Structures are given as C-alpha cells and as structure tokens.
Amino acid sequence: MSETLLPGRGYRGRFAPSPTGPLHFGSLIAAVASFLDARVHGGEWLVRMEDVDTPRNVPGAADDILRTLEAFGFEWDGMVVHQSQRLGAYEEVLEGLKSVGLVYPCACSRKDIAALTTRQAVDGGLVYPGRCRSGLLLGETARAWRLRVDDREIAFDDRLQGRQVQHLADDVGDFVLRRADGLFAYQLAVIVDDHFQEITDVVRGADLLASTPRQIWLQRCLGYATPRYAHLPVATNPAGEKWSKQTLAPALPAAQAASEIVRALAFLGQPVTPELAGASVREVWAWALANWSFAAIPRCPALSAPAVPG
Incomplete structure (x- = not known):
C-alpha cells in the first residue's frame, strides 16, 4: 500500500481529544503514536479539541487535557483549534451541500427508523432506510439533515488494518450531518477541520475505522483531499471493554508520565x-524518537492494555 503523502504537502498530523473528561491510557496511545509518526516524518503535529458535542463536554476538561499533554512532554505546532469556535464554518459547508441537493431534511426519530428496519449498521445502529429521501410528508418537520450516499463501495488502504471496503447504502445508509438537537455531527466537523488544517495523516483508534468510509464519501462530495489513515489497536480492560471514560478508565497520573509513555510504547x-x-520524560522521548517503528505496531483492532507500572 502507498506511503505517499498528499501531493505538494509535507506531513501534518493531529491529535483530537474530546473534553468529556481527563486523558486516560487509551487517549495516550493515540497521542503517542500520532506524535511520533509526525516527528519521524519531519512533520507537524497539531492538537484539536473536538468539543462540538457540547452536552458531553465537562467544564475544565479541555484545559486539563492540555496541561496533561504538557506534563507528558508533548509539544504541538500552532494554536489549539476548538470545534466549538468553528460553527460558522460547518454551517457554511452544510448550506453548500443543501444548495446542490446532496443533503435533505429528515423527520425520522430513532423509534421511526426501528419501526421500518432491523438491518444493523456497521457502527452498531440501524441502516437508515431512506424514508425521507424523496421529501417530508405533509405536516412533518425536519429533525435532522442527512447526506445522500450512492449505491457504491468506498475502499481505502489503512496503513495498519489493511484494505477496507464498505458499501455505504447497505452498511450505513444516508447519514446525519446535523442532528435533531441542532448540533453538527462528528462526521461533518472532523472532515471540515481536517481540510481546514491541511491534515495529511490521521493516526487514531480502530474504534473509528467504521466511520472512515463515510468521511471519505463526504470528502469526495466536498472536493477535499483524502489523508492517509492508520487505525491503531484500541486498549481494552480486563473485561475486554475498550478503555474509555464510559468504562471508567482512570485519569493519567502526571507524576508517572515517563512510565506511562513507556507503557504506551510497549x-x-x-x-x-x-x-x-x-x-525521565525527556529521556523516554529521546529513545522513542530514535527507535520508533511503525511496522512494529500490532495489526489488530484491539489489545489488552499492559499492567500499570509499579
């Protein structure tokens, strides 16, 4: 598979946490891998705060995340972008898609969709059956805005997980770009921001692998370049669950920064x-930069997290 960067661009990577709580080990894995992959390519590494889903944001979490990154010795390029400050950009893109008929209003609730289909989508939800594709019924009000998908396969070569193929119409259906609560969906915000920041390489967890074909489709609809993707194995706890805030993953202890980075490297x-x-933290980073091997990363979607040092 190709290791070629986007034409005319140097490497630009990013780490994009959501401020729904403190950084945990699962987040550290993505931060370490994306940072090292950028630096060994002589590239830039940006930090973006993906806080567009405002009901899930925890007050003070964004600042806490940045302090933790600093305590762990991460150095990023440029200003930190906050999605909550870029709503106008998302609105402009959505209006452009409306103007050419690529998105349409949808009145369906989850209950409505469940009454129409039992087909499971790749992300665990239900495949949207296209009820509102031809227009709303008399008296109906739009709840969300959906992007039309074509009856075709989207394929890409992931640097870690290999060839990925998804038939959007069968596996997802038309998907939401603006939610019923008025908030912009992750799929829209992340693509607009990756384009805005000229990201060439996305290194993130394999829990987002199933979303990538949707993002590639949206990139094509907007005429955006598609970056290279690398989806890392996600860390699981002893119960086999992905380490996350929902599974009560503990916050990263700043006092153990060096050993936690070593744990992530392992x-x-x-x-x-x-x-x-x-x-020390500085010594660990010096070793990591000198010895980083992308080829050594396990080619699997999930792995049990190593034991906590000490």
Whole structure:
C-alpha cells in the first residue's frame, strides 16, 4: 500500500481529544503514536479539541487535557483549534451541500427508523432506510439533515488494518450531518477541520475505522483531499471493554508520565528496554524518537492494555 503523502504537502498530523473528561491510557496511545509518526516524518503535529458535542463536554476538561499533554512532554505546532469556535464554518459547508441537493431534511426519530428496519449498521445502529429521501410528508418537520450516499463501495488502504471496503447504502445508509438537537455531527466537523488544517495523516483508534468510509464519501462530495489513515489497536480492560471514560478508565497520573509513555510504547509494539523504567520524560522521548517503528505496531483492532507500572 502507498506511503505517499498528499501531493505538494509535507506531513501534518493531529491529535483530537474530546473534553468529556481527563486523558486516560487509551487517549495516550493515540497521542503517542500520532506524535511520533509526525516527528519521524519531519512533520507537524497539531492538537484539536473536538468539543462540538457540547452536552458531553465537562467544564475544565479541555484545559486539563492540555496541561496533561504538557506534563507528558508533548509539544504541538500552532494554536489549539476548538470545534466549538468553528460553527460558522460547518454551517457554511452544510448550506453548500443543501444548495446542490446532496443533503435533505429528515423527520425520522430513532423509534421511526426501528419501526421500518432491523438491518444493523456497521457502527452498531440501524441502516437508515431512506424514508425521507424523496421529501417530508405533509405536516412533518425536519429533525435532522442527512447526506445522500450512492449505491457504491468506498475502499481505502489503512496503513495498519489493511484494505477496507464498505458499501455505504447497505452498511450505513444516508447519514446525519446535523442532528435533531441542532448540533453538527462528528462526521461533518472532523472532515471540515481536517481540510481546514491541511491534515495529511490521521493516526487514531480502530474504534473509528467504521466511520472512515463515510468521511471519505463526504470528502469526495466536498472536493477535499483524502489523508492517509492508520487505525491503531484500541486498549481494552480486563473485561475486554475498550478503555474509555464510559468504562471508567482512570485519569493519567502526571507524576508517572515517563512510565506511562513507556507503557504506551510497549502497547504499540516498540522494543522498550528495562533501562527506560527509571528514565525521565525527556529521556523516554529521546529513545522513542530514535527507535520508533511503525511496522512494529500490532495489526489488530484491539489489545489488552499492559499492567500499570509499579
């Protein structure tokens, strides 16, 4: 598979946490891998706060995340972009899609969709059956705005997970760009921001792998370039659940920054040495930059997290 960057661009990667709580080990894996992949390519690494889903945001979490990144020795390029400050850009893009008929209003609730189909979508929901594609019925009010998908396959080569193929009409259906609560959907915001920041490489968790064909389709609809994608194995807890805020993943302890980075490197298949156990944060990063091997990252969607040091 190709390792070629987008034409005319140097490497630009990003780490894009959601401020729904403190950083945890699962977040650290994505931060470490995206940071090192950018730096070994001589590229830039940006931080974006994906706070467009405002009901889930925790007050103070964004600042806490940035302080944690600093305590762990991460250095990013440029200003931190906050999605909550870019609503006008998302509105402009959505209006453009409306003007050419690529999106349409939808009056369906989840209950309505469940009454029409039992087909499971790749993301765990239901495949949208297209009820509102031809227009709303008399007296109906739009709840959301959906992007039309074609009857075709979307395929891409993931740098870690290999060839991925998804038939959007069968596997997802027309998908939401503006939600019933008026908020912009993740799929729209992330694509607009990756284009705005000229991101060439997306290194993130495999829990987002199923979303990528939708994002590629939206990129094509907007005439945007498609970055390279690499979906890392997600860390699971002893119960086999993805480490996340929902599964009560503990916050990263700043006092153990060096050992936690070493733990993340080990999870990512890097040949960490016993000498790193007592190293400083600066020494760990120096070792990581000198020894980073993308080829060593396990090619699987999930892995059990290594034991906590000490």
